[in-house]
Amino acid sequence: MRNFSILLVLTTSLLQATGAWMFTGRTHPELKWHTIETEHYDVHYHEEIREIAVQGASIAEQVRPILMKQMGLDTLRRLDIVFTTEDEVLNGFAMPSNHTVIWVDQNDAALWVGDEKWLRTVLTHELQHLVYFNTIKTWLPEPMSSLVAGVPGWIVEGIAEYYTEKWRPFRYDISHKGHVIRNTVHKIQDPHNDGFSKSLYLADRFGDSTIVKILSERNKVGLLDFKESFKKHTGVKLKQFNEDWRRHMNTFFYGQRAQKERVEDIGKVHKLPLKRMATFDYFTDTLRVAMIGQLSKGQGDLSLVVATRDTAKENKEWKERVKKAEKKGDKPKKIKPRWKLKEYDHGVFGELMQNLDVSPDGKSIVYPKYRFGQKQSLLFDIWKLDIESKKKTLLTSSMRANYPKFSPDGKKIVFVAHENSTTQLYTMNMDGSDIKPLTRNEGDTQIITPMWRPDGKAIAFAQSDPDGFMDLHILELETGRVSQITESREGDFAPIWHPNGKKVSYTGLYDFTPNLYTHNIETGETIQNTDVGDVVIGASWNNETSFITAFTLKTTDSSRVVDINPSRVANKTELIMNTAFSSWRTKAPDHPIENIYPKKDVAIQSETPYKFYKHLSHLGSLILPDLKSFFLNSAFTDGMGRHLIAGLYFTDYDTVHAGMLQYSNNTGFPFTGSWGVNYYKNMLFTFQFYNRDQTPLLELFDGTSIWWKVPYNFGRSRVANHSIGISLDFMNRHAVAFEDSLDIFLTPESGKEGKISFSYTFKNQRFHKRNMFAPNQGYGLSMTHDMITSAVWGDLDYNKSSVEVFSNNKVGPFSLYTRGRYEKLSGDPLAQDTLGIFDIPNYYIAGAFVPGREYMSPRGFSGSRYGDQAFMGTLELRVPMIPVNIVEIIKIIQIGNPTVALISDFGNAWNDADELQDMILTTGAEFRFALSLARSPLFIFSFGWAQSPEKWGYDWDKYLKLNEGDIVDFGPKPYFQMTLINPF
Structure with a gap:
């Protein structure tokens, strides 16, 4: 049928979630x-x-x-x-x-x-x-x-x-x-x-x-x-x-x-040692700075980093420059600071504004972090990092807390937390105990960017009252009195106290542009410190210079900051511009x-x-008729998007009549998670190569599937996720007639099976663009058990279990990928389910997904080994992907992102009653490239050579004995196939 790829995308989109739960997969039955x-x-x-x-x-x-x-x-x-x-x-x-x-x-x-x-x-x-x-x-x-x-x-x-x-x-x-x-x-x-x-x-x-x-x-x-x-x-x-x-x-x-003023006009411009920086805080010793940002391009989360000046390296370089300059009679050039960066945590550290705070003694850092909290709600809580031990402690529990700041004596932490659109200021001890509210706000009120006065007796903060205006306020801790020090429709935020506690500098959003202002508490006078046309957002008081360090506009990078004298008066000019522009x-x-x-x-x-059946509506339909076929896909949902009813039908007007009905329930009732019922007729299928000629076998699964799944996260890392699933299937398996050679398997069979499936998956992998091609971090575990019994339904009786693990580890600029798979089969399975080690290549979509069976197929192996149990492992030393597209067609299809890998596969298959044979082992190398659609890999191909170590040794001996003019008749046969990058 024409436009089949578009059809698949649209069909998938209609069958997806439409409610709030889709963001996290949590249904919140409470x-x-x-x-x-x-x-x-x-x-x-x-x-x-x-x-x-x-x-x-x-x-x-x-x-x-x-x-x-x-x-x-x-x-x-x-x-x-x-x-x-x-x-x-x-x-x-x-x-x-x-x-x-x-x-x-x-x-x-x-x-x-x-x-x-x-x-x-x-x-x-x-x-x-x-x-x-x-x-x-x-x-x-x-x-x-x-x-x-x-x-x-x-x-x-x-x-x-x-x-x-x-x-x-x-x-x-x-x-x-x-x-x-x-x-x-x-x-x-x-x-x-x-x-x-x-x-x-x-x-x-x-x-x-x-x-x-x-x-x-x-x-x-x-x-x-x-x-x-x-x-x-x-x-x-x-x-x-x-x-x-x-x-x-x-x-x-x-x-x-x-x-307007240039950034160079308003102060001294310099860079902090993290190119993609979101925020920072100075240590009092000036030799360290804590930052939040990205360590590499393509990183999908943020890193909490401490940068330490490498003064030994700086001194060594300075001495070398002095010697060279003395020989030439020149003045030595200034040494740029040398920094060592160390990552302590990763995630999202603030909603609109990433933030953190270093303790006065420089031993701890507090920060908000996005996490799964009580009832699996995704929210912000406050964490404390002990820098020396690297221990991270959760200080608040499901409070929707943000903007923590140490008190000047380091004994207390102030933060904000909100509930039902009302935000309060709180304090707590260093260990998270004795949480007390400081404010008694009511209504639609929000607070951001609190800051202690240097004497620890007052806190300045930005508050948006129910009128929507965000202004600066000061809370006197002894009396509880709150005074408002700015008043305008434009937002004022990020207060920075001067050391004497008599002035506050802040960022004001006037004329659409963030600029720095300073307010005198005693006189009530406010001066504008900057009038740039770009961006100046105050960040921190610099104890070394007694200036305010401010963020600037993110242009080539986001590490550029400027130190501004808080007594400076801006050279303010009114814009003169043609109103047409x-x-x-x-x-x-x-x-x-x-x-x-x-x-x-x-x-x-x-x-x-709420009654879902009173609020059903049409979500969408696809009707695609032509002279040779007809396709219909239609979906309905309720007013909350928690119930989805969908149907799909396809026919070629002759022999093919395929359909599917689906109902999914994402309410968490009667138990947490999501569940559904699917019915298939000539629509659910698997596809696998069935012989060494790579002739495909198509197998249809007609029947009903009742499924349930639930995700879970323990709240320390948003990317460390567990998933449990159960399904009950009543399927009529029909293997389409296979008339090609049967050089490995027996004739494929059909049968009716009633199956109870259990699955568990754990995966901990950070988001990064390189994950699509050559990830250098992440690990996971997947386990499944299928119990097929005629006592449930059908005429088949067998059991199948599988366990799979993988990990990616950084080794210098390279990544070491390891994977292990174990499968066990018992009873009387169909011929096409036979276990073993086979020389049939696999095919993978996007380097990850197999729409059918994945064989245990060591690269470079020739032959077959059968058993009711099988194991296969893989080791790969992967070179980083080169982000280059060799071919690009109308900016939609790309061929490129080349990389190479050293590979080794090993495995075995055996029956309990038989003697275990020697392990199969192959080694080799691959060149890889991706065929991408809209810059996302559709297929990753590999061209490589692999064989057993013994054959490599034999070929090496032949090579050493090779004379000029001799014919090279040895070496492994090259292969070209699709490659797996991420198992699950």
């Missing part, structure tokens, strides 16, 4: 869900957050007519809204099934949203997506209608931002400044990012009505063709518009930058969303426990 029905919405929430849900319902009813007017809609169907705090996730999403899921109670959102509140911002954004889905719908079902329309992702996200939000520093003014300087504006990957500015520019240039016309246009067959509609209503091709936008952004931001940034919709009050009364028509 939550009791209810539904509030208002005039136009069904609002679903768990009972702990009813007040937030009612406020959300009020906001939704208030913004509905405005959202409809913005998009020119006269009618809008009833919508489902899900509010949850099951995880600490700064996000929300909307589905074409007319439901949206929103994580509420987000503390760091206070800095991100500007002068709004998270609930209002995220809810209106996601509701706009639902309005958009209803605007572009046609007679074709989703996702077919959207695929035909070809609406770019930046429109989908950008207009949601334009209609419901305001352009602001962290959304995405700061990001655009960096892209302009790096000349990568046209390469922005996130559609939220370029989509916001493109939509502002589009509306500013052509008007809101043009956006509505573009999305409402239908061609002669009643479908939306976005490119044609865009050209018709703007007079500009989409490609030209994108180029116009790129030039416009560059002109504006360079024009702004040219009129600047008006886009402040463009507001013709129908703005304003005067929205979360506490405005909303008419609740009913409030009941």
Whole structure:
């Protein structure tokens, strides 16, 4: 059938999760869900957050007519809204099934949203997506209608931002400044990012009505063709518009930058010893600095690193330079600092702002870290690292805690923690005991970046009150009195005390740009220290210079900081710019969303426990007919995305009639985890090479599978995950007639089997781009046991067990990969399940997935060895992948990322009653390269040579005896096959 690859992708997408649980795989059965029905919405929430849900319902009813007017809609169907705090996730999403899921109670959102509140911002954004889905719908079902329309992702996200939000520093003014300087504006990957500015520019240039016309246009067959509609209503091709936008952004931001202070003007610029740095803190001895950042490109998490000055190396280099300079009569050049970096932890160390703090004695570091906590909720807690022992101690338990800071005497730690959108300041002892609240906030209030006064008697912090304005406050610990020291719509945060405790420097987000300011506590006077056009965010007081070290804009790297004199007065200039280039940034919709009050009364028509069957809706359908075949895939989900019902049918109008029905339940009921029922007819199959000619055997599995699975994490590392699964299968196994040679196996058989399966998997592997090609870290264990018995169903009786382990270890610049597999088979299995060591190569998708049986097949081995038990091990010394594409076809298909490996395979197969034969052992080398689709490996191929050590020795002797002109008739036969990189 045509476009089969697209078909597979779309089918898979329809069968995937659609609820909040999909982010972690945790279903949270402890939550009791209810539904509030208002005039136009069904609002679903768990009972702990009813007040937030009612406020959300009020906001939704208030913004509905405005959202409809913005998009020119006269009618809008009833919508489902899900509010949850099951995880600490700064996000929300909307589905074409007319439901949206929103994580509420987000503390760091206070800095991100500007002068709004998270609930209002995220809810209106996601509701706009639902309005958009209803605007572009046609007679074709989703996702077919959207695929035909070809609406770019930046429109989908950008207009949601334009209609419901305001352009602001962290959304995405700061990001655009960096892209302009790096000349990568046209390469922005996130559609939220370029989509916001493109939509502002589009509306500013052509008007809101043009956006509505573009999305409402239908061609002669009643479908939306976005490119044609865009050209018709703007007079500009989409490609030209994108180029116009790129030039416009560059002109504006360079024009702004040219009129402001340079970073070099405001202080001394220097670099910290971590190229991809997110945050840092000085040690008091000035010879060390603690940092959070990435140690290598492609790293998917962050590293907590301590860098130590290598003064011995610096002194040695200095002496050598002095000697050379004396000989030449020159002045020796200054030595750059030499640093030794050591990683102590890894993960995510803050939500919007990564942060850490070094103790006054330099022995400990406290920091927040993303982890699985109570009830498997994903959240932030406070950890303490003892640097000498490397011991890490969890100080808080499932408190959603952040921003820890040691007191000046090192005896206490202040931090923030939040619950149901209300954040408080807390203190605790060094060991996490005696946790006490310092504030008594109420309502929608958030706190970030607390900082002790040097005398330890007061704490400065940034607080966003229910009005949405983030200002600086000071809490006097003795009296509990809180005073506000800044007041504006723009955000003020990151207070830094001066040593005398009489002044506070902070970062203010005025004119869309973070700059440094200093406030005199005694006089109330505030001075602006910097007026850059880029970014200056205060980070730490530098005891060595008595200056403030601040972050700068991330351009070539993120390690550049600047030391600023806090008494400096900025050379402030007002921007003079042609409004034709600047008006886009402040463009507001013709129908703005304003005067929205979360506490405005909303008419609740009913409030009941959640019933999923009352909220079922169509998720999507794919209908692909042609002259030779017909394909149908359709899925339905409930208003919370926790129940999924899907069906699939395919026929060639002749002999093939294949189908599948699927139901999955992700509520955690009746026990935790997810479960489901699948029915297959000519749809579930395995594929394996069945002889040395690599002739494939296709085997169909028709029947029903009932499955259950649950993931678990013990909370110390987010990447150390356990998974348990159980399934009960009633399958009719049908081996398609095999008429080729049977040089290894007997004729494949068919039969009915009732199977009970148990599985357990543990994997600990950090996210890194190199994992796709040559990982140098990670390990795992996988165990399965299948019990096939006619007592359950069918006519087959046998058992199969397997155990598999792997590990990757860094060896200098190389990685050492090890793997071991053990399988045992008993009873009367089918012929195609026979165990042993065979010289049949395997095939792997993406270097990891085998859509069928994986043979134990040592590379370079020829022959077969049978048994009811088999073992195979692998050792590989892998060279790092070279990130180069040798061939690239229309920027979609790439061939490249070459690497090499030294390999060794070993294994054996045996029966309990027979004498154990000698171990099979082969060694060799491989050259590897990847065939990638959209820069993700689809297949990894290897070209190599391997044979037994004895044969290598024999060939070496022949080589030594080789005379000039002799014919080389020895050596291993080369092979070309697919390669396994990650077992599971």
